[in-house]
Amino acid sequence: MKYFVLDNEPTSEQLSAALGYRKATSVEKWLVKTTDSADHSLFPGDGLTQAEARATVSGSTDWNGPTPEQLNE
Amino acid sequence: MADIEAANGVAASSIEAINGVAKASIQTLSGFTVPSGGVTALADLEHWWRLDEGTGTSAANSVGGAPALTHVSVTHDANGNRTTSEDVVEYDGAAGLSIVNVTNDSNVLQPVGVSLMQAEMSITFWMRIDSNLSSWECIFTATDSGSWQDGLGCYFKTAGGAESDHPEITGLWFWTAQGEVPPATATNYLSSYAGAALAAGATGWHHVACVLGATSTIMIYIDGVAGTQITSGGSVLAPSMEDADCIRYLSVGASKVCTDHAANPAYYASVSLSDFRIYDKTLSAVEVAAIASTSTVDWP
Numbered sequence: 001m002k003y004f005v006l007d008n009e010p011t012s013e014q015l016s017a018a019l020g021y022r023k024a025t026s027v028e029k030w031l032v033k034t035t036d037s038a039d040h041s042l043f044p045g046d047g048l049t050q051a052e053a054r055a056t057v058s059g060s061t062d063w064n065g066p067t068p069e070q071l072n073e
Numbered sequence: 074m075a076d077i078e079a080a081n082g083v084a085a086s087s088i089e090a091i092n093g094v095a096k097a098s099i100q101t102l103s104g105f106t107v108p109s110g111g112v113t114a115l116a117d118l119e120h121w122w123r124l125d126e127g128t129g130t131s132a133a134n135s136v137g138g139a140p141a142l143t144h145v146s147v148t149h150d151a152n153g154n155r156t157t158s159e160d161v162v163e164y165d166g167a168a169g170l171s172i173v174n175v176t177n178d179s180n181v182l183q184p185v186g187v188s189l190m191q192a193e194m195s196i197t198f199w200m201r202i203d204s205n206l207s208s209w210e211c212i213f214t215a216t217d218s219g220s221w222q223d224g225l226g227c228y229f230k231t232a233g234g235a236e237s238d239h240p241e242i243t244g245l246w247f248w249t250a251q252g253e254v255p256p257a258t259a260t261n262y263l264s265s266y267a268g269a270a271l272a273a274g275a276t277g278w279h280h281v282a283c284v285l286g287a288t289s290t291i292m293i294y295i296d297g298v299a300g301t302q303i304t305s306g307g308s309v310l311a312p313s314m315e316d317a318d319c320i321r322y323l324s325v326g327a328s329k330v331c332t333d334h335a336a337n338p339a340y341y342a343s344v345s346l347s348d349f350r351i352y353d354k355t356l357s358a359v360e361v362a363a364i365a366s367t368s369t370v371d372w373p
Contacts, residue, residue, distance in 0.1 A: 001148065003167060020146025022168045025339065033146045033168045051204065053167040054343060058207040064339035067209050071220035 003053035004043040006030045014042050022057075025065045031057060120351040122171075122325075127151055127160035132171060142171040142325065142349075155199055155278045155347045164326030166204060166343025171325040175215060195352040196227070197282040197364055201345040207231070210342035211328040212245070212281070213349075217321060219330050219337070225249040226328065227283050227293070228340065244300075247283035247293035265293040267300025278347075280365035286355040297365035299358060325349060 006014075010021055010032050017039045021032040031053060034040065040047060048056065057063040121135040122142045127149050132142040144162065147169040153161030164170060200212065206229040216224030231243045246266045265283075282294040293300040319331035325346065329338035356364070 001165065019148070020168055022146070022338070022341075025337075031168055033165065050165050050167060050343075054165070054204060054207075054341075057167055057341065058210070064209070065219060068220040068222075069209075 001050050002034050002036060002038070002040060002047040003050065004032045004034070004040075004045065004047045005056065006032060006044070017042050022063075024057075024063045025061070027062045029062070031063075117352045117354040118350060119353040120349075122349045124162040124171075124347050124349060125160045132162070140173050140175075142173050144171045145169065147171060147326065150345060153201075153345060153347060155201070159347060161199075161201075161345045161347040162326075163203065163345045164342055166206075166210065166341050168341065170327035170329060170338055170341060172322045172329055174320060175323045176320050193286060193353075193355040195282060195284045195354065195356040195361075196350070197280070197352070197356070197361070198349040199278050199347040200281050201278050202276070202343070203345055204343040206342060206344070208233075209340045210344075211324070211326075211340040212342055212344065212346070213323065213325045214328040214330065215321065215323045216250075216328070217319060217331045218250070219339075221248065221328075222250045225283075225285065227281070228328075229342065245281065245293060245295065247291065247300075249285060249291055265291050265300050265302045267293050267295045267298070282356060282361040282364070284356050284361065290355065294358070294361045294365070297358075297362035 001019075007029060009023075010018065010030055014032060015021070017034055019033045019035060021030050023030050032043065033053075034043070034047075059067075118136060120139050122132045123135055124132050124142075126132060130144045130147075132144065134141050145168075146165070148163045148165065150161050150163050153159060155161060162171065196213065198212070208230045210229045212227040212229070214221065214224065214226030214228075216222075216226060218224065225248060227245060227247045229245055244266045248265075280294075280296050282297075284290070284292045284294065286292075290302070292302055321331040322329045324338060326344070327338045327341040
């Protein structure tokens, strides 16, 4: 799998090459998931591995909002 | 043929064994093959997503008339190896989840406007951790609340943090909450945790059972072994989900709360799952152990 972080909503052409995507919560960013065999030239940069994508979104308030623990304080 | 309601004057619900064989272990009755997990467990199975399609964006429900799960950005692993011939669904911890709209599900999740969940239910599944999990990564949730103050769910949490009603332990937590009364105190937020089998670096498949009882019982089992219950929360009531206007989901592999919350979905988990079931009853420890001890299922 290869992941790409976009600053704009994915185009229909990009979506046609994607398994799916998610949008960040508090910033204008989209994480697009593609297969290894997809046309990666449709996306900017070299992309991220799954581990890098997880590190990008995990624990981030940009992507997940405040944790339940933070909200419950 | 009508269901058997009693035998020799003993109500079916009270039968523990037949001819010395524990009910959960009975596999055959006069030529009728009973599925693994036992008679009682099967009769109360309300939803069963095997997650073994191996392709596509839909997971069929093996209970007749019950809804399918819709996959979003998941991948299928044909070499999941929970059993020798079963595909499983991989959730990547970044963008993959499965959802089902349960707003009007009258089986397990009750209609809007009344108690939205039953006081007695059990959710079981097989799980493989595919990468070291981070705090709050969700295996499943069904809630209106971005801070999980209603409904129920299961998440992973590493040691640390300030939440007063949670001990400092790394493990898997099953929670149920009683309403949006911030902060989530010990009187409206109940948890059970178990962790040893799922520590960082854990490999292989584990069976997880999240059991909600009517009388002050909430329990998570891992591989048939009961975890620790947070007992300070008082009685367990039917978890409420209070926003009558939203569309709500059972989400698997992440937490997708109802549609009027911004952080949605969130807390994606890096796990593979198989054989996700919801029972319309409080499974006993014996029943959980029976289900966890089986590697294959053959019904329906």
